Amino acid sequence: MNQLQSDIETRIAETDPDIEVLLVEQSGSTLRVYIDHPAGVSVAHCERVSRTLNDLRDNYTIEVSSPGSRRPLAKPEHFRRFVGRRARVRIASGCEDLTLGGSGEQRNLTGELVGASQDEVTLAVAEGVIAIPYAAIERSHLVEE
Numbered sequence: 001m002n003q004l005q006s007d008i009e010t011r012i013a014e015t016d017p018d019i020e021v022l023l024v025e026q027s028g029s030t031l032r033v034y035i036d037h038p039a040g041v042s043v044a045h046c047e048r049v050s051r052t053l054n055d056l057r058d059n060y061t062i063e064v065s066s067p068g069s070r071r072p073l074a075k076p077e078h079f080r081r082f083v084g085r086r087a088r089v090r091i092a093s094g095c096e097d098l099t100l101g102g103s104g105e106q107r108n109l110t111g112e113l114v115g116a117s118q119d120e121v122t123l124a125v126a127e128g129v130i131a132i133p134y135a136a137i138e139r140s141h142l143v144e145e
Contacts, residue, residue, distance in 0.1 A: 008033060008053065015052050019045055023072040031060040034067050041066030073140040079116035086143040087113050089123060095136035110143055 005024035012021050012035070022034040033053070037045050046064040053062050073079050073087060088110045109132075111125035120133045121140075 011052055012049060016048055019049060022067055023074045029060055031062050033062065033064045034072050035064060036067060069144045070141045076116055076118055076134065079113060079121045082142060083113045083116060085113055086145055087140055088143050089132060089140040090138045092136050092138040
């Protein structure tokens with residue numbers, strides 16, 4: 001997790017502890033903040049998070065949204081929560097040797113989450129089962145079934 005995401009998580013936890021920051025993505029000067037709430041994400045939740053991050057608008061355009069059906073998976077607890085569901089995992093550049101057979105050709109893997117420890121996630125794909133360290137994951141999200 002990067003420092004910006006950590007700072008945003010801390011700020012949101014202090015102002016609205018029921019809102020979970022799932023992922024913060026930076027693309028140029030845009031920050032995309034994906035949030036979740038036990039009762040579901042409402043427009044009011046997005047507005048509160050946006051107001052909490054208002055001071056960041058000097059440097060960023062801020063987009064706050066719910067995860068939707070392609071819920072991002074960024075932390076070990078996210079992967080554990082959704083064991084048994086299908087997910088897509090993008091292997092970080094330079095870590096392609098983790099793919100089955102070490103061919104380095106497949107950076108995107110889609111399969112069933114079959115396990116998640118503190119260090120890695122286990123994914124059952126068509127070619128077999130693969131353990132992927134979290135450090136090797138560039139991005140991951142649930143796949144609609």
